[in-house]
Amino acid sequence: MPMRIVPSLIAQPLYASGMDIRNIVILTGAGISAESGLATFRGPDGLWEGHRVEDVATPEAFRRDPALVHAFYDARRAKLGTVEPNAAHQALARLDSEWPGELLLVTQNVDDLHERAGSKRLIHMHGELTKGWCLRCDERFRWIGPMGEGAACSSCGAAGMVRPDIVWFGEMPYEMERIDEAIRGCDLFVSIGTSGAVYPAAGFVQTARYCGARALEMNLEPSLGSTMFNESRIGRAGDLVPQWIDELLSSSPRA
Numbered sequence: 026m027p028m029r030i031v032p033s034l035i036a037q038p039l040y041a042s043g044m045d046i047r048n049i050v051i052l053t054g055a056g057i058s059a060e061s062g063l064a065t066f067r068g069p070d071g072l073w074e075g076h077r078v079e080d081v082a083t084p085e086a087f088r089r090d091p092a093l094v095h096a097f098y099d100a101r102r103a104k105l106g107t108v109e110p111n112a113a114h115q116a117l118a119r120l121d122s123e124w125p126g127e128l129l130l131v132t133q134n135v136d137d138l139h140e141r142a143g144s145k146r147l148i149h150m151h152g153e154l155t156k157g158w159c160l161r162c163d164e165r166f167r168w169i170g171p172m173g174e175g176a177a178c179s180s181c182g183a184a185g186m187v188r189p190d191i192v193w194f195g196e197m198p199y200e201m202e203r204i205d206e207a208i209r210g211c212d213l214f215v216s217i218g219t220s221g222a223v224y225p226a227a228g229f230v231q232t233a234r235y236c237g238a239r240a241l242e243m244n245l246e247p248s249l250g251s252t253m254f255n256e257s258r259i260g261r262a263g264d265l266v267p268q269w270i271d272e273l274l275s276s277s278p279r280a
């Protein structure tokens with residue numbers, strides 16, 4: 026896909042004063058995982074792998090039909106074993122290891138591709154497919170393989186009380202205070218592969234801009250909040266993200 030750069034209404038040269046970028050917050054969404062072959066959270070048909078989100082991604086759905094919800098997430102977890110991090114994940118891991126300033130990668134994705142690529146400064150704001158959460162003892166723990174209705178907690182031993190550690194619709198995303206603090210203190214906010222449709226993540230760019238940061242988005246199409254960004258780069262994350270990180274690491278002083 027050809028790349029093009031769309032200057033927004035409030036455009037200013039993003040790297041004209043690139044030397045003063047120190048603190049970076051990066052938000053990633055379904056688009057970056059889609060390029061590794063994982064179905065986007067909501068496809069063009071409005072469904073997620075053939076399911077309405079109301080049927081598989083709400084606490085009510087889990088109470089109503091836990092077997093269906095477990096089967097859905099068991100299938101998503103199994104799929105992880107068939108995909109690999111792509112060039113965008115790899116480049117973000119390189120930035121994490123080489124960037125001397127503050128950096129926080131916030132992902133809306135529940136897959137493990139960022140950590141498999143090597144990212145360390147990472148928050149899964151919507152939870153993780155590779156974790157279970159015991160509703161009896163409140164422990165969270167790593168989970169590989171199918172979970173199902175009868176899963177036993179590895180901490181308290183209770184059976185049938187473990188759910189996928191996924192933030193469902195109607196539930197509070199994780200680590201919002203830490204994310205908000207990082208956004209308020211960042212010089213550059215970058216959004217990758219997200220449509221800007223799901224709050225609270227969709228509001229991050231506004232907070233960043235109000236607090237004085239510059240903002241860059243990379244997406245297959247301008248997002249819903251596109252005019253909030255200083256610059257929108259349109260194309261595949263696997264092409265755009267490595268290019269941007271090369272620019273950033275070559276234009277900024279090392280600590």
Ligand SMILES: [Zn+2]
Nearest residue numbers: 159162178181
């Ligand atoms: Zn337990």
